Every structure is written in structure tokens, then in C-alpha cells.
Amino acid sequence: MKIFNTRTGLKEDFIPQDPFEVKAYVCGPTVYDLCHLGHARTYINFDVLKRYLISLGYKVIHVQNFTDIDEKIDQRAKKEGISPHEVAERFIREYFFDMDSLKVMRATKYTKASEYVPKIIKITERLLELGYAYRSGNTIYFDVGAAGGFSELVKDLNETIVDEIRVQGKRGPFDFVLWKVTGQGFDSPFGIGVPGWHTECVAMSMDTLGETLDIHWGGKDLIYPHHECESLIAKTLTGKRFVRYWVHNDFVLFKGEKMSKSSGGKIYIRDLLEKYPAEVLRTWILRSHYREKIEFSEESLEETQVLYEKICKAAAKSRDKEEMGQCAKDFAAIFMSALDDDLETGKALLAVEELSDRVLEGKVKGAWRIFSLVETILGIRLRAPH
RNA sequence: GCCAGGGUGGCCGAGCGGUUUAGGCGGCGGGCUGCAGACCCGCUACACUGGGGUUCGAAUCCUCACCCUGGCUCCA
Numbered sequence: 001m002k003i004f005n006t007r008t009g010l011k012e013d014f015i016p017q018d019p020f021e022v023k024a025y026v027c028g029p030t031v032y033d034l035c036h037l038g039h040a041r042t043y044i045n046f047d048v049l050k051r052y053l054i055s056l057g058y059k060v061i062h063v064q065n066f067t068d069i070d071e072k073i074d075q076r077a078k079k080e081g082i083s084p085h086e087v088a089e090r091f092i093r094e095y096f097f098d099m100d101s102l103k104v105m106r107a108t109k110y111t112k113a114s115e116y117v118p119k120i121i122k123i124t125e126r127l128l129e130l131g132y133a134y135r136s137g138n139t140i141y142f143d144v145g146a147a148g149g150f151s152e153l154v155k156d157l158n159e160t161i162v163d164e165i166r167v168q169g170k171r172g173p174f175d176f177v178l179w180k181v182t183g184q185g186f187d188s189p190f191g192i193g194v195p196g197w198h199t200e201c202v203a204m205s206m207d208t209l210g211e212t213l214d215i216h217w218g219g220k221d222l223i224y225p226h227h228e229c230e231s232l233i234a235k236t237l238t239g240k241r242f243v244r245y246w247v248h249n250d251f252v253l254f255k256g257e258k259m260s261k262s263s264g265g266k267i268y269i270r271d272l273l274e275k276y277p278a279e280v281l282r283t284w285i286l287r288s289h290y291r292e293k294i295e296f297s298e299e300s301l302e303e304t305q306v307l308y309e310k311i312c313k314a315a316a317k318s319r320d321k322e323e324m325g326q327c328a329k330d331f332a333a334i335f336m337s338a339l340d341d342d343l344e345t346g347k348a349l350l351a352v353e354e355l356s357d358r359v360l361e362g363k364v365k366g367a368w369r370i371f372s373l374v375e376t377i378l379g380i381r382l383r384a385p386h
Numbered sequence: 387g388c389c390a391g392g393g394u395g396g397c398c399g400a401g402c403g404g405u406u407u408a409g410g411c412g413g414c415g416g417g418c419u420g421c422a423g424a425c426c427c428g429c430u431a432c433a434c435u436g437g438g439g440u441u442c443g444a445a446u447c448c449u450c451a452c453c454c455u456g457g458c459u460c461c462a
Binding site for chain 2 (some may be wrong): 009026027029035036037038039040041042043070071072075140145154155157168173175176178197217218220221222223224225226228248249250252253256257258259260272287288291293295297299300302306307346348350353354383
């Protein structure tokens with residue numbers, strides 16, 4: 001199949017290192033709140049890629065993390081009078097509730113940053129030894145300049161802008177935190193404190209999947225700094241390519257703006273599930289290509305509900321396991337080639353919609369096979385209409 | 387400012403060199419109905435941000451503007 005690689009900016013043929021196995025790492029959420037639609041999009045899109053790769057015969061080893069060390073978690077814990085650990089555990093449970101509802105397949109392995117602290121410390125020590133890290137006051141920084149600068153995903157970072165928010169004591173404006181001594185948190189040779197975000201993912205992904213990953217997926221907002229920094233850390237540690245295919249999905253917008261931590265315009269999956277079936281939410285997300293932004297609106301969700309019901313109706317009508325006619329074969333080919341081309345789920349669904357129309361007109365033989373692909377690959381359960 | 391992605395009919399949204407210029411929502415007319423809704427049938431929008439250019443031919447390619455969204459160490 002072809003997949004768009006953020007590193008090269010091109011659609012590339014997907015060729016994993018091992019011809020039968022795909023190693024994929026997905027950046028999971030920071031567990032301080034319920035998941036919003038943006039999270040749903042990231043994990044559903046990756047889920048379809050995973051299901052598609054499985055349908056092609058690959059064994060997919062999918063590792064996903066939970067970032068359970070974070071100031072926002074501490075803040076929430078303080079506010080609710082419980083421990084940060086309890087906050088993290090609660091939102092991990094909530095994450096699974098939402099994702100299970102949305103029929104997102106479970107990862108092969110879930111990791112937690114807090115369980116990787118010894119490994120993160122080891123990496124930090126190694127970077128200090130190699131001369132790619134330094135201590136300044138209470139912080140260990142990664143020396144971006146010494147490592148040759150950023151080059152993996154981001155070009156032409158504007159130094160003058162970033163310079164304005166530069167922290168005193170850094171050697172270079174782009175240097176980032178590897179360990180911050182705060183007096184509380186985790187014990188380390190550098191002092192009691194907390195690790196930097198980027199090292200966490202490097203430690204977790206390399207430990208579980210090895211030095212080179214086939215796919216590293218995440219929301220577009222993680223390209224810089226998170227993924228760029230991860231990449232530089234990994235490269236200085238191993239000298240090898242860290243990730244073969246970097247894949248990033250675009251955002252869900254609400255009132256024209258990104259749904260994010262700071263803007264406040266969040267729509268929780270939980271709230272939507274009270275109004276719409278999970279299948280409709282999933283279909284709504286998959287109607288758009290993963291690299292395009294989606295504007296949230298109740299109206300489009302309602303349209304999707306109509307579409308979903310139509311597909312269900314057509315699927316129910318196609319239950320006889322008869323041979324596929326030419327028409328069904330053509331639609332199956334369109335469906336699969338759409339997914340093969342950089343996961344064009346919108347086009348695939350368009351084909352399903354058209355097929356459904358024809359089925360309802362009684363013009364297609366053997367369409368059940370395509371509806372079963374909708375269920376297994378797109379992960380949209382087609383419920384019997386009533 | 388720099389980088390990335392966009393600007394298509396009242397709205398959402400396909401199309402990405404030339405055929406019948408998707409589809410949906412809405413609107414309009416009809417059927418059904420005691421009325422309304424739902425549903426069904428039909429009709430309706432020759433629209434592609436603006437200026438140059440390439441071409442026999444451009445919404446589709448090039449170029450310059452303008453505008454929108456996102457990133458530029460909280461982010462999925």
C-alpha cells in the first residue's frame with residue numbers, strides 16, 4: 001500500500017523491515033481528562049490502518065503509551081484531593097471505555113511512562129556521557145546543536161521567534177528538557193524530579209519494538225517538538241534510522257479552531273455517545289481522509305447517521321451469501337484500492353454508499369462480501385435496522 | 387515573520403487537464419397523511435477567491451496576490 005510519510009512529504013510504498021510483521025508505535029494520551037473527538041480521530045484512523053494491514057496478511061505489533069507523568073495530572077489530583085496516580089488510573093480506564101465503545105482494537109501492549117523511569121534515566125545518563133546533554137542549574141538539557149540540529153520532520157524553524165521564549169541557561173534555543181529536578185517525583189542520579197516528555201516515548205518504543213520502528217503515528221500537533229525531538233534522541237543513541245514511516249493525522253476543528261487543551265472548545269466522546277451510536281461517530285470520522293481537517297457539526301453527524309442507516313439497510317438486504325456479481329466485484333476493487341492509496345477511507349465509504357443505493361434498488365448480487373469488509377477493516381459494525 | 391495545508395453552488399463536500407461537471411443538507415413541487423413529521427417521487431444550484439500565464443482545452447498545471455486553518459517547545 002501507499003502511505004504518506006511526513007519525513008519526506010511524499011506518498012511512499014509501505015515496506016516494513018520484516019515482510020510479515022509491522023512494528024507500530026502510537027503516541028497515546030496524557031491521562032488527565034476524558035478523551036475528546038480529536039483523540040477519537042487519531043486512534044480510529046490508526047485502527048483502520050492496522051485493520052487494513054492485518055487484512056493484507058501482516059502481523060501488526062502495536063504499542064501505545066499513556067503519558068501518566070504530567071503537571072496537568074498533578075493539578076487535577078490537587079483539585080480533587082486524590083493522588084496523581086489515581087487520576088492517571090481513572091483516565092486510563094475512561095480511555096478504554098471510550099475506545100472500546102468506538103470499536104478501536106486493543107494494542108498489543110500498553111506502556112506507562114511512570115513504569116519506564118529507570119530506562120529513561122539510563123538514556124539520559126548515556127546522552128550525558130556521549131556529550132549530547134548537559135546540566136544547567138536544576139535541569140538536564142539535550143544539546144540540539146551538538147547533535148547536529150533538527151532535520152527529520154521540521155525545516156527552517158524560525159530561531160528569532162523561538163528565541164523570545166528561550167529559557168535562561170540553555171546553550172541553544174531549541175535545547176529541550178531531559179530531566180527536571182523538582183524535589184518531588186522520581187529518584188534519579190540527577191536529583192529527585194521528573195523526566196522530559198520526549199525521552200519517555202523513546203524509552204518505551206525502543207524497549208518494546210527495537211531501535212527502528214516501521215510506523216510512528218500521532219496527531220499532527222506532535223510533529224514538533226515531540227516527534228522531532230524523539231527522533232534526534234534516538235538517532236544520537238543508535239546511529240540508526242528511528243522511524244521508517246512517520247504518519248500524522250490532522251485535527252478535528254470546533255468553530256473553526258483546533259480542539260485543544262488551551263482553546264477549551266473540547267467535545268468529549270462520552271457526551272457524543274449519549275446522542276449518537278458509536279458506529280455513527282466512527283463513520284463520521286472515516287468519511288474524511290486522515291490528513292484533512294474535519295469541522296465538527298451536529299448537522300454532519302446527523303447526515304452520517306442517515307448514511308449509516310442506509311448502509312445497514314443495504315447490508316441486511318444482502319445477507320444471502322450468494323456469489324459476487326460483476327458489479328459487486330467492481331465495488332470491492334474500488335473499496336480496497338481506496339484504502340490502499342494512503343488510507344482513503346472517505347473514498348471507500350463513498351463506494352459503499354453507492355453500492356448501498358444499488359443494493360436497495362435490487363441491482364447487485366453478492367454485496368455481502370463488501371459489507372463484511374466494512375465491518376472488519378473499517379471497523380464499523382452494521383447493525384440490523386428495525 | 388517562517389513552515390505546512392487549504393479557499394468549489396445558500397451550506398457541507400467529491401472532482402485534481404477535456405465525457406452526463408458526485409453525493410448530501412437546504413429550497414421548491416407532488417405522493418402518503420385528519421394535520422404535521424418521517425418516508426417515497428420529481429425539480430432546483432453549469433459554482434469553482436482574484437489577477438496573469440501554459441494549453442486546442444483548466445476548478446484541475448505554473449506564477450503573483452488576497453483570505454482561512456494549523457505548527458513554531460501544553461497538545462491527538
